[in-house]
Amino acid sequence: MNVDLNLPEDRASPRPRRKSKRVWVGGTAIGDGAPVAVQSMCTTLTHDVDATIRQIELLQEAGCEIARVAVPDKRGGEALKEIVRRSILPIVADIHFDYRLALMALEAKVHKLRLNPGNIHNKDGVREVVRRAKEQGTPIRIGVNHGSIGDREPGDIRDESQRMVDLALSEIRILEDLDFDDIVVSVKAFDVPVMIAAYRRLAKAVPYPLHLGVTEAGTALSGSIRSAAGMSVLLYEGIGDTIRVSLSEDPVVEVKAAFDLLKSLGLRDQGLTLVACPSCGRADIDLIPLAKVAEERLRALPVPMKVAVMGCEVNGPGEAKDADVGIAGGVGKGAIFRKGKIVGTYPEDKLMDGLLAEIDKILIENGKEPYSQKAPKLSHEGQLTPGRSVPAGQRT
Numbered sequence: 356m357n358v359d360l361n362l363p364e365d366r367a368s369p370r371p372r373r374k375s376k377r378v379w380v381g382g383t384a385i386g387d388g389a390p391v392a393v394q395s396m397c398t399t400l401t402h403d404v405d406a407t408i409r410q411i412e413l414l415q416e417a418g419c420e421i422a423r424v425a426v427p428d429k430r431g432g433e434a435l436k437e438i439v440r441r442s443i444l445p446i447v448a449d450i451h452f453d454y455r456l457a458l459m460a461l462e463a464k465v466h467k468l469r470l471n472p473g474n475i476h477n478k479d480g481v482r483e484v485v486r487r488a489k490e491q492g493t494p495i496r497i498g499v500n501h502g503s504i505g506d507r508e509p510g511d512i513r514d515e516s517q518r519m520v521d522l523a524l525s526e527i528r529i530l531e532d533l534d535f536d537d538i539v540v541s542v543k544a545f546d547v548p549v550m551i552a553a554y555r556r557l558a559k560a561v562p563y564p565l566h567l568g569v570t571e572a573g574t575a576l577s578g579s580i581r582s583a584a585g586m587s588v589l590l591y592e593g594i595g596d597t598i599r600v601s602l603s604e605d606p607v608v609e610v611k612a613a614f615d616l617l618k619s620l621g622l623r624d625q626g627l628t629l630v631a632c633p634s635c636g637r638a639d640i641d642l643i644p645l646a647k648v649a650e651e652r653l654r655a656l657p658v659p660m661k662v663a664v665m666g667c668e669v670n671g672p673g674e675a676k677d678a679d680v681g682i683a684g685g686v687g688k689g690a691i692f693r694k695g696k697i698v699g700t701y702p703e704d705k706l707m708d709g710l711l712a713e714i715d716k717i718l719i720e721n722g723k724e725p726y727s728q729k730a731p732k733l734s735h736e737g738q739l740t741p742g743r744s745v746p747a748g749q750r751t
Contacts, residue, residue, distance in 0.1 A: 369620055370593040375564045378494045378539055381445030381466035383420050385539065385596045386564030391622050392597040393613045394566070395606040396423040396449070401431035401438070408441050410606065415443045416655075417610040418625065421597065423447040423469060432459035439463050447496070454480030461487045467539070469496045472529040473522075485533045494537040497526040500570050501544035516552035519544065523557060538563045539597070543570035547585040554589050564596035571601065578602040579612045583619075590620055611654075627653045630663040630678055638666030640684035640703050648707060649682075652730045653714070658723060660714070680713050682706050693717070 377387035385392050395414050399407040401424045411422050422444040426432050432455075439446050448460035450470040454477050457470055461484070468488060472481045488495055499522050501515060513521070519542045530538055540563050544550040550569055558565060569585045572578035582600040589595050600612040617623035631646040632638075646664040653662055663681030676695030683690045683697075689706045691699040691713050701709040708727075715725035 369591045369622060372593045373558055373565075373595075374562075375596060376536070376538075376562050378537055378564050379492070380421055380447070380494060383445050389596070391590065391595060391617055392420045393418055393610055393617070394421040394423060394447075394597050394599045395419050395609045395613075396425070396599070396601075398606055399424075401425055401427075402434045404434050404437050404441070407434070407438055411438075411442050411444055413607050414610055417607045418614050419444060419606075419610045421445050421447060421467075423449050425449045426456050426460060427451075429456070429459075432456045432463075435460055435463035435465060439465055452476075454484050457484045458487065461491060461493060464491070465493065467494045467496060469498050471497055471499070471526050473526050481529070482533060485530060485535045489535050489537070492537065494539055495530060495535070496539040496541065496566060497523055497530070498541045498543070498566070499523045499526070501542075501546070501549060502570070514552070515544070515546070515549045516542075516556060519549075519553045520556045520560065524560065527561060527563070536563075539566050540564075541566040541568060543568045543601075545569065545571050545581075547581060550585045551588050554594055555592075558594045565594060566597045566599070567595040568599045568601055573603060575602055575604045575608055575612075578604070582612065583616050587616060587620060590617070590622060624659045626659065627656045628659070628661045629653070630661060630665075630681070632665050634666050638684055639686040640666060640682075640689055640706070642666035642684060645682070645703075645706065649710065652707065652711070655729065656714070656726060658718065658721070660717070662710070662714075680710065680717060682710055 372388055375386040377389065378385050383392055397407050397410050399410050401407055407424060414422055424438065424446060426448045435448060445466035447467040447469055448465040450457045450460060450468060452474055454475050457468055460468060475481050499519050501519055504518050504522050523540055523542050527538060527540065540557060540561060542553040542557055544553065547569060554565060554567065567586045567589055569582045572581045579600060579602065586595065586598055598613055600609045602609050614623060614625065618628055629650050632642065634642040642664065649662065649664050661678045663678035665681060666684045680693050683692060688700060688702050690697045691701065691709045693713065698713060699709055711727040711730060715727050718725055
């Protein structure tokens, strides 16, 4: 049987990105082939400007490119001018119901509004907001969430995905009727199949960039899995221009999860990509705690680098031969390898230092500054592989 491996659906890479209008959020481009941008939302009280700016700085350090803040009241609106002035990231103002808060946000020169004109009952106010946004070149994201689409009317046979899409299209028409097309759209749902179907349909119906998300996804583990299950399907199909991994967590964790998702799909190539085996009874080093320490110590690498942490010679240099650098465990010791070739051997408690030293060599060879002195000082000493009562190197 002959198989044509050149068919687009069989290629080992995401499909071409969906064509869309380009929108600028401050200096960050979204849509029209721009890299998929990572967003998050501050958990601070917006009127606490210092706390909000501190969190934005932490988000930026983690890789966030656009920060959203809630504007629930006048105090939040009054804080926006100072937040915009001090923020290292473009600011999105999240507005509901009150057009006057949107006008305050525009007066503060926020970089994007998130609002649904249909839930603002003062239509003159909507027109004024749209007029000002157009004058300033401020885009508006229409954000439909499944939980806010209202009860189903008797006789309505549409599925939940279509109800979301139709609501989004009605909100879009309000803006288009006011001659405004600097638009971004989202149709988020907790239920992954509903969310996927809604975005697929919307992608065919409008020319605007799409912001992806699984709403109320959950805590760090379950929420990251649910978000990846939904967004990875769409991103692989070329759908999606910005993403947020919505978690009941520190928003820095959202950003880390988002970047790991994009790197897994080959859509972003930035910083650390960690390859680590799951460990087993064969491992002769305490691989799991070592991998966790390696991830934290290397997370801020300034250049793209694939690093492997492997538990034994079976899954060592061979399986991770495409890694730039890595560790393969032995009995209480381990080898450091580069592109599958062993370049040094160290006792287990010195493996991380040896790995950092080799990473410094790679950086220096490529004209970069060494990294080891900037890395967090963490150790896996005294931490055992789950299920073991003695260090791996002492097994008998």
